[in-house]
Amino acid sequence: MSTLDDLRKIAEKIYSDLEKGKVPSITLASRTKSNIVFDDRYRVWKYGEQKTTRSAVSLPGAYMLLRTIYVMDFIRKMIEEGKTSTLRELYYISEGWGEAKFNAQDESDKLAEDLEIITGRMREDFKLRPEEDGARVIGDIVIEERTRKGEKRRIHCQDDVGDAGYSIPYNVEKDKLNFVEVNADKIIAVETGGMFDRLVENRFDEKSNSILVHLKGQPARSTRRFIKRMNEELNLPVIVFTDGDPWSYRIYASVAYGAIKTAHISEYLATPSAQFLGVTPSDILNYDLPSDDLNKEDVAALQSELSDPRFNDEFWLEEIKLQLEIKKKAEQQALAKYGLDYVTDVYLPEKMAEMGYEV
Amino acid sequence: MPIAEELAKKQKQISVAEFFEKNKQILGFDSLNRALITCVKEAVDNALDACEEAGVLPDILVKIEEVDKDEYKITVEDNGPGIIKSQIPHVFGRLLYGSRFHSLKQSRGQQGIGISAAVLYSQLTTGKAAIITSKIGEGFPAHKVELIIDTKTNYPRIIKEEMIHWEKKSGTRIELFVRGKYVKNRKQSVYEYLRGTAIVNPHAHMVFIEPDGNEIVFERVTEEMPSQPREIKPHPYGIELGTLLKMLKETKAKKVSSFLATEFSSVSPSKARDVVRRAGIDENKRPHEVTLEEAKAILEAFKGIKLMAPPTDCLSPIGEVLIKRGLRKETMQLSPEFISTDTRQPKVFAGTPFMVETGIVYGGNLPKEERVEILRFANRVPLLYQEGGCVITEAIKNMDWRRYGLEQKGGKGIPYGPAIILVHVASVNIPFTSESKEAIASVEEIEKEIRLSLQQCARRLKTHLSKKVKKEKAKNKFLLISKILPEIARKCAEILNKPVPPIDNVITQIMNIVWIDDEVVKKDGAVESRIRVMNYKDKKQKFVLYAEIPDRKFVQAIEPEPLEVRDRIIKWEVEVEPAEKKEYVFRMDGKEVDFDENNLYVLGIDPVNVVGAEKWEGEK
Ligand SMILES: Nc1ncnc2c1ncn2[C@@H]1O[C@H](COP(=O)(O)OP(=O)(O)OP(=O)(O)O)[C@@H](O)[C@H]1O
Ligand SMILES: [Mg+2]
Numbered sequence: 017m018s019t020l021d022d023l024r025k026i027a028e029k030i031y032s033d034l035e036k037g038k039v040p041s042i043t044l045a046s047r048t049k050s051n052i053v054f055d056d057r058y059r060v061w062k063y064g065e066q067k068t069t070r071s072a073v074s075l076p077g078a079y080m081l082l083r084t085i086y087v088m089d090f091i092r093k094m095i096e097e098g099k100t101s102t103l104r105e106l107y108y109i110s111e112g113w114g115e116a117k118f119n120a121q122d123e124s125d126k127l128a129e130d131l132e133i134i135t136g137r138m139r140e141d142f143k144l145r146p147e148e149d150g151a152r153v154i155g156d157i158v159i160e161e162r163t164r165k166g167e168k169r170r171i172h173c174q175d176d177v178g179d180a181g182y183s184i185p186y187n188v189e190k191d192k193l194n195f196v197e198v199n200a201d202k203i204i205a206v207e208t209g210g211m212f213d214r215l216v217e218n219r220f221d222e223k224s225n226s227i228l229v230h231l232k233g234q235p236a237r238s239t240r241r242f243i244k245r246m247n248e249e250l251n252l253p254v255i256v257f258t259d260g261d262p263w264s265y266r267i268y269a270s271v272a273y274g275a276i277k278t279a280h281i282s283e284y285l286a287t288p289s290a291q292f293l294g295v296t297p298s299d300i301l302n303y304d305l306p307s308d309d310l311n312k313e314d315v316a317a318l319q320s321e322l323s324d325p326r327f328n329d330e331f332w333l334e335e336i337k338l339q340l341e342i343k344k345k346a347e348q349q350a351l352a353k354y355g356l357d358y359v360t361d362v363y364l365p366e367k368m369a370e371m372g373y374e375v
Numbered sequence: 376m377p378i379a380e381e382l383a384k385k386q387k388q389i390s391v392a393e394f395f396e397k398n399k400q401i402l403g404f405d406s407l408n409r410a411l412i413t414c415v416k417e418a419v420d421n422a423l424d425a426c427e428e429a430g431v432l433p434d435i436l437v438k439i440e441e442v443d444k445d446e447y448k449i450t451v452e453d454n455g456p457g458i459i460k461s462q463i464p465h466v467f468g469r470l471l472y473g474s475r476f477h478s479l480k481q482s483r484g485q486q487g488i489g490i491s492a493a494v495l496y497s498q499l500t501t502g503k504a505a506i507i508t509s510k511i512g513e514g515f516p517a518h519k520v521e522l523i524i525d526t527k528t529n530y531p532r533i534i535k536e537e538m539i540h541w542e543k544k545s546g547t548r549i550e551l552f553v554r555g556k557y558v559k560n561r562k563q564s565v566y567e568y569l570r571g572t573a574i575v576n577p578h579a580h581m582v583f584i585e586p587d588g589n590e591i592v593f594e595r596v597t598e599e600m601p602s603q604p605r606e607i608k609p610h611p612y613g614i615e616l617g618t619l620l621k622m623l624k625e626t627k628a629k630k631v632s633s634f635l636a637t638e639f640s641s642v643s644p645s646k647a648r649d650v651v652r653r654a655g656i657d658e659n660k661r662p663h664e665v666t667l668e669e670a671k672a673i674l675e676a677f678k679g680i681k682l683m684a685p686p687t688d689c690l691s692p693i694g695e696v697l698i699k700r701g702l703r704k705e706t707m708q709l710s711p712e713f714i715s716t717d718t719r720q721p722k723v724f725a726g727t728p729f730m731v732e733t734g735i736v737y738g739g740n741l742p743k744e745e746r747v748e749i750l751r752f753a754n755r756v757p758l759l760y761q762e763g764g765c766v767i768t769e770a771i772k773n774m775d776w777r778r779y780g781l782e783q784k785g786g787k788g789i790p791y792g793p794a795i796i797l798v799h800v801a802s803v804n805i806p807f808t809s810e811s812k813e814a815i816a817s818v819e820e821i822e823k824e825i826r827l828s829l830q831q832c833a834r835r836l837k838t839h840l841s842k843k844v845k846k847e848k849a850k851n852k853f854l855l856i857s858k859i860l861p862e863i864a865r866k867c868a869e870i871l872n873k874p875v876p877p878i879d880n881v882i883t884q885i886m887n888i889v890w891i892d893d894e895v896v897k898k899d900g901a902v903e904s905r906i907r908v909m910n911y912k913d914k915k916q917k918f919v920l921y922a923e924i925p926d927r928k929f930v931q932a933i934e935p936e937p938l939e940v941r942d943r944i945i946k947w948e949v950e951v952e953p954a955e956k957k958e959y960v961f962r963m964d965g966k967e968v969d970f971d972e973n974n975l976y977v978l979g980i981d982p983v984n985v986v987g988a989e990k991w992e993g994e995k
Contacts, residue, residue, distance in 0.1 A: 024871070031867045037880035040863065073885055075851040078859040085866045092870075115862055 019142065020095060022135040023088045030081060040081060041071035044134045045280065052279050054325045059288035060274040061326070063133070079116075083127055086116040091142045100143040100187075103128060133280045139237075140187045150184035151239040154216055155227030157246075158197040161185065170196060173227070179216055181230070188242045198250050200227045202373065205243060205290070207231050207258035207267055211348040211359070218360040224368070224375045227252070234267055237278065240285040243271065247287045254287050255368070260295030260305075261345040262317035265336075268292045269326045292331075293367050297339035300346045303363065306353055307344035314345060395495055402492050403760070403811040408563065410496060411447060411555030412759065413811075415439070415565050417489035418451035418549050420756055423576060424483045425455030425547065430600060433576070437569065438584040439557060446501055447555050447586065452548040457511035460518045467494050467507055467549070468524050468531020479727075479803040481604035481690050483756045488810060491524070493551060498523050500554035504534050508548040510541050517541035557586050562748075563759045569593060571750055571757030574701040575693055575799055596700045602691045607803060608640040610685035611650075611677040613726030619670050623662045631665060632658040635673075641683040650676045687721030687728040690801050693755065694718055696969055698734050702797065712738035712843075713972075715835040716797075717828045724820035729802035731824040734795075735832040737839070741793035747781065749789070751815075752799040758813050765814035767798040770825035779833035780840040794836075798825055839972070849890060849986045856882045856911075879954065886911030889951070889980065891920075891987030893973045901931070902970050906959040910951035918980035920947045920959065921991050925970055929963040 026042060033040035045051065046066035053064040072078040090109065094101060101109070106128070107121040118124040128144050131137075139145070157173050159182065173182045185192060204226045206212045212230040215221070221228050229243060247254050256271055258264035269275075272290040274282030300307050310318070318336050321327045327336065339345070351359040365375040399405045403413035415437060426433035431454060438450040458466055470491050494505045510517035521535040558564050569583050573593035578600055581593040609618070628634035635647035642650070651658040654672035656665065665673075693701075698716040706714075716734035723729070741748075751758040751767045762768050768789070776783045776790035783790040806816040815821065860878055868875040890909040895902060910916050919938065922945045924930055930940070939946040947959050963970060975988035982990040 027867050027870050030863065031871055031873065031876065034864055034867070034876040034878060034881060037884075039881050039884055072855070072860060072863065072881070075855045075859070078855050078863065082859055082863050082866070085863065085870065089866070089870055115858055116866075 019135070019137055020092055022137060023091060023131070026134060027085060027088060030085070039072050041069050041073075041077070042081065042084070042134060043067050043069050044130060047129075047133070054273075055282070058283050058286070059272075060282035060286040061279045062274070062282050063279050080127070080130075082116045083110070083113075083118065083123075084131070086110065086113050087124075087127055087131065091144075094143040100145055102145055102147050104147055106144060129277075129280075138189075138281055138284065140189055145186035146236065150186065151232045151236065152181035152183060152212065152230040153227060153242075154181040155203075155221045156199040156225065157195065157227055157250075160194045160196050162192050174221065179213075181216070181228075184236075184238050184242050186236075186238050188238050188245065193242075195246065195250055198227075198246075198252070200225050201252065203227045203229060203243060203246055203252050203254045204293075205229045205231050205235075205254060205256045205271060206348075207233065207256075207264055208348055211257070214349075214356065214359060218357060220360045220364065223360065224364070226255075231256075231258075231267060231271070234275075235271060237281075237285060240271060240287075243290075244285060244287045247289065253373075254290040255293045255371070255373075256290055257293045257348065257364075258295070259345070259347045260297060260300055260307075260339075261310075262314055262321055262336075262339075264295075265292075265321060265327070265332070266317075269324075273326045291371060293364075293371065295346050295348055295350070297335050297342060297344070299367075300342065300344050301338075303351070305346040305350040307346040307350065310339070310343045310345055315340065315343075395492070395499065398810075401810045402488070402496075403813070404492070404496050407445060407554060407556035408558050409760065410500075411439070411449070411553060411557060412563065412565055412568055414449050414493040414496065414551055414553055414555070415451065416568055416756070417493045418449070418551075419569070419572065419581075420483040421490055422451060422453035422455060422547070423572075423579060423755070426453060426579075427482075427601060427603070429456035429545075430603070431455065432595065432598065432600065433579040433581075435579060435581045436584075437565070437581065439565065439586050441557070441586040442552065445554050445556060447553055447557060449551045449553060450548065452546060454543065454546040457509045457515075457545045457547055458507075459511055460509075460520075463507055463509060463518065463520050464522055464531035464533060467491055467505060468522050470495070470529065479609055479689075480606040481754055481801050481803050483754050485754075485805065485807075485812070486810060490549070493553075494522075495524055497551040497553045499526075501552040503552040506550040508539070508541065508550075510543055510545050510547075512545045515545075517543075559585075566591070568757050568759055570705055571752065571759075572755075574705050574750065574797070575698070575752045575755045575757070577693070577697045577701040577704075594704065596704055597697055599697075601693070604691040604803075605686075605689040607686060607689045607728070608638055610640050610723075610726030611635075611642060611682060613724075613804070614639075614674065614677070616670060616674060619674065620667070623665050623670065626662050628662055630658060631656055631660050631662055631673075634662040640685045646680060646682065649680055653679055684723045685726060685728050687723070687730070689803060690721050690728055690730050692718050692730055692732055692801060693799060695732070698732060698797065698799070699969060702734050702736055702795075706736050706739075706795065709736075709741055710739040711736045711741065711795075713836060713839045715832040715839075717831040719824050719828045722820060722824055724806075724818050727802055727804050727806075729800060729805075729821060729824075731821070731828045732799040732801070733825065733828040733832050734797035735829070735836050736795040736797075737836055738793050741795065743793045744791065746789050746791055747794040747796055750795060750797040752797070753805045753807070753812070753815060754801055755799070756812070758815075760811070761808070761814035764808055766817045766822050767800070767815060767825060769817060770798070770822045771796060771829065773822075774826060774829060774833075776833070779837045796829065798829070800825070845986065849892070852886060852986075853890070853892075856885060860885070883911055883913050883953065887984075888912065889916050889918075889985045891975060891977075891985060893975065893987065895971055895973060897965055900965045902963045902965040902968060904961050904963075904970070904973055906973065906975065907956060908949055908951055908959070909956045910953055912984065913953050915950070915952050916980060916984075917948075917950045919978045919991070920949045920988070921945070921976040921978070922947075922959070922961065923974040923976075924961070924963070925968045929968045930961055931964060932960075932962040934960045 030040040045063040046068040051064045051066040055062045070077045070080045072081055103125050107118050107124040110118045128139055153173050155173050159171050160168050163169050215228055246252050256268045258267055274286035318340055351363050368375050404410040422435050423433055434454045436452040440448045442448050504521040504523045506521050508519045516538045519537050519539050522531050522533050525532045577596040580595040583591045626634050632647045632651050635642050636644045653676035656669050695716045695718045699714050702714050714736050718732045721728050721730040772788050775786040777786055781790040781792040806818055808814045808816045864875050864878050888911055893906040895904050927940055927942050937945050938948045951957055976991035977985050977988045978991040
């Protein structure tokens, strides 16, 4: 069944309710925190069994139904015309929808997510994309991308790109992007731009035969999906390299297990086999890294991670407890204490060796 | 030699100027801004007092002109009874000279300091004389006097004196040159003082000309003079030793017992004899011969006997209706959604009659996130300073406003929200905390009355707010069924390429109520109330609808024919078929009534099935 058919089904449900003289409604998974459960099989976070009903009995429910229909109609037109729009454009376009108009962009963003939940499809299928620009990739891999003109282009992510690397597009599904050839044997996902650039300048992609991916803080959906596809289709292990603070551990968790906001599509986005390299609290001690004191929020975040099932294993429990003890955090770039090459000559090779990789 | 005279000797030794300098703050002249306000205030308060005493509707002009940097000329002119020529120097040139000093009567002036302090301030800061023009009636000449106060002798000195022709029937004009600062858009400003004055003096017409020439008119909202406050004798419970001694000295009574019976209120001849006996004084003793010790014994004896409270008909309240009109007029540009006012019965503290009136203005363009505005008044005079030290503020802080729909941290302190709270305390002797008359002392009885009165207004606010929430809900439902649902049906049909499905059934299910909607429209001096009843249930509904009216004598037309009209109520029998809509209208004369919100009730239908009216509980 096509995306259009799935959307059409919503309209048909509403229509048939009205025909039968019933108050129209749609049922979908409840998006509250209490309805987020850990899926042990996939090792990702997903929505649980709780359902919620959007019914025209109340004004907000009725608005939601009306807007759903308008958004559906808008998506149908985009699919027919081969266009896409950003979530922001969707919000502005609704200006012309009379009563169905959105009052704020988070309303339209949320509705797009609701549609994903109802249809079990992804936003990309609806031709909707976020504004955020894609993260960057450098490494020995050849990608085939379908351009705007409809032609297929092959890009070697070392030879055909500048130092900024290959930019991940918002749609990384098979209709848009495929992997043609790969010689690298692992993926290193890097949190900060500064460290990514350092690794690129030091040619660590070549030296370690890795594909370097810049996460840009909390990674966008397309970045996570891109990593997941490389992991699954090319069988490449994923290593995550971030700062040494509780927020960075959550970045790792969203790559590995999925984030709460996108729990309905965790199995598309999360790479459960991704491994955390550092910076760990032990690294702060072992490498005697320049560090900052933990602030109140840091401590609270660490404490909440102690009871977070995503971190419920020996490694994380030990590291988090250690960090609470030493009350310190360190940035990736603190490694520069020992010189610009230290991270690529000493730190990464040592850490990767510990994890069983040869560099 | 009596102590007072000894003191008087000493008083002459310090110059008035020095005295003034030391007491600047108490007198209200401690900053340039405040000094300007105080001068205007003293003159305007006197003008209003004078007009009221003479029984004329006040027409007051206030003009402020900038003469130099930080120097202003203040002109205040009234249409009061005027002041006879020989009195002018005393009134304006002698501190502690006034007609109300020893009188127990509700008036703005209380101490006999006000205007001469302003004259002194003017002279000390600019060196210029005060100019007073006054005319006492038709056929009399007007006298124009320029005077200064001799700071050595503390006596007025006339610089210039002339007779002039003045168009006015009677009245007084005072012109002062003062060092000051003119500020706008601030709570403590001449404008705010006059605005407050306008609210609590709805019978006054005032024109204010600002230094830049801008003219502001405060219109009169009633032609009715406030009732003349009656002068009363002091009540024994509130008397102080000094006052008693003075009264003993000045009385014409021959015997102590008759002195007590004639010069005090609530003291009968037999009670008077009782007091004298308890104090151990011969009842035939001449009052002038009563000693300090004996006077103390009298005070002690007063405490031991039971007396009736003083008469309270000496007070002149503004009244609920006029406060409301004053508030409405002065907050018009904020278009508030609700105003409620309350006037309490007179009460007594320490033998002194007083009464409290309050009002609450809510909503419109009043700022939602800020502390509420507090308007404090004592004997119809706005209090602008020392808000923190006033019993009015204290009473407001000690109420839990959260119950009534305002925000308040921890249920204490000044509440937040789009509201103005007005409190007016009227008394024959307001217990001010100091001579600047800016804050009322913390008197338990007064605080209690303020609280009870505010609670009354606040309860009505609460009712209004919950009605509003219900209405809002009903409005949402109406939007849902009249706009959103039809649009859902239309758009769905369009997408699916099918005919638009009927939605009547769904509407009945969503509403499942009888919906009552009303509006009050004012046009051509008439007030029209329209009540619409819509049946969104699937069966025919029959019930009785009650609409509250201020008084049947104002009601001019009722449609359709009501079941019954009583003093405060109109009753209709309502019968509506499913999906049917009916309208009920009554019209009133808008000049006389103050009607801006309907109160609707129903009987003979389960109230849960009705939106827009309460259950009829019988007439209160
Ligand atoms: N505009 C006026 N018209 C007629 N009489 C006036 C006017 N202004 C003042 N008086 C008379 O002068 C007296 C003195 O006024 P002043 O303001 O000094 O004292 P007060 O008003 O009695 O008390 P307070 O000190 O509380 O103001 C008043 O009591 C009143 O009799
Ligand atoms: Mg006065």
